[in-house]
Amino acid sequence: MIMASRELYQEMILEHNKKPRNWGLLADATHKAEGLNPLCGDHLHLSLRLAGDTVEAVGFEGEACAICKASASMMTALVKGKTQSDAEQMVQEFRDMTTGKLDPAGPHHLGRLTVFAGVRDLPTRVKCAILPWHTLHAAFAGTDTASTE
């Protein structure tokens, strides 16, 4: 039985969609990338400022659905102040959680981002939730564009 989408649209996701954190691109970014989900048109720009190995500042902008925008908002709040390798680990954990390979009840570093665990049952929306994380990975890697295709 596929869960109802409505269960995914929890208060926290709706709130982050309405008032995304870290909205706006950094003027002094050291890393940036563009994320594109060609199928549904989600389109993000992500910028980072790394001081040594640490994500000192992060900002994003774009046109995206609530799932994607809230995922980006909560992601930026989570990775700020973290090291690149910690952030990369979270990228992996988030991918694993949304594709059903990581149990949100088990050990991980995703905190409240477990609200996105439900997308694993909505195959058409997994890409929306993952796009910001792909984009973060691309920014670290120095790739300009990330795509969910």
Add this chain to the structure above:
Amino acid sequence: MSGHGKLATTPAVALDIERLRRDFPILDLKVNGKPLIFLDNAASSQMPRQVMERWVKYRSEQHANIHRAVHYLSETATAEYEKARHKVQAFINAAEPRECIFTSGTTDGINLVAHGYGRKFFAAGDEIILTTLEHHSNIVPWQMVADEKGAKIRVVPVNDRGELLVDEYRKLFNAHTKFVAMTHVSNALGTIAPVKEMIRIAHEHGVPVLVDGAQAVPHLKVDVQDLDCDFYAFSGHKLCGPTGIGVLYGKAALLEKMQPFKGGGDMILSVTFEKTTYAPIPAKFEAGTPPIGEAITLGAAIDYLSAIDIERIAAHETDLLDYATDQLNRMPGIRLIGTAEKKAAVLSFAVEGVHPHDVGSLLNDDAVAIRTGHHCAQPVMQRFKVPATCRASFAFYNTMAEVDALATSIARVQKLFA
């Protein structure tokens, strides 16, 4: 032509929708425990039992390869396949059956012409006219041949209602213009293009016209001789038929001078390693074993729709469109995209503050199936400055109650995002 927005006249006898719905087993489906409300007919329409039964009969009693052997089944399959071609001819009023080529769908038909006509006759500096309303399938094949030949694409603009600007279209013609490819009905906006007038203008310049009829054929009475189009492409699966089958109509004189699209069996008269002589049309364009059962089943879909009468279908769909337009116009925070005076049963809209994908997912909770996205018409999205739209598209088996359910479900989404 019918289905022209408010111009459509109500037929003397209205359709018995409840009776017709019983022909469609899928309409009994429950999604998330609720009755399916299928409003994604522009993407693909559903199949009635009578059409499914034709497939079963073909597979049970008539299947063999066609145009080959002398045995009973091969002769039967060949006769049924050619009978389907005659049904297509009558359906679109082509002058001759050989002008109706079976393809795998609209995209295949357009590629056939881009290759068979474009690659043979286009040269550097030539110009191809397309419109802003085109589906990617009527853009990309032309770009491919234009890139190869050094030809240029020119585009007919639309106004804010989504109507083609015919005066601007006239101005695009010059000595280099070699071809016009345009949609009959916009899949993203529902606009019915003034194809007959635009074909006449092209012909004044001696330029042939291909019409993408994928969205038109299920909703309007199409008469290719009256339109005087040079090519007309459509798909079976938007016509209550199967996927994998479509039709390309072409005027015989043009088809005869084109090069084949695919080489293979069934499209030749004789083959040696030195030279191949092609078969006459339509076989020249039907290389390999065609989708025989699909073509025959498409014939049954044409019979089914013709028995209902396309004019009455158009009238009911116009009622649905008018009612849905009115319902959505009454709701705050809804913007309709595509408000042409002449529209087929497509309603594209945006819900203020809610991305179309969120709308689509949440409507699915209520078993309301709509399409969200760019509808393979990104130039239309760019023109209207939206990344995507929500699109409800109606078929004759949809009801006013389903339109009410759509509106109720949208209101629930708005409440959630308020």
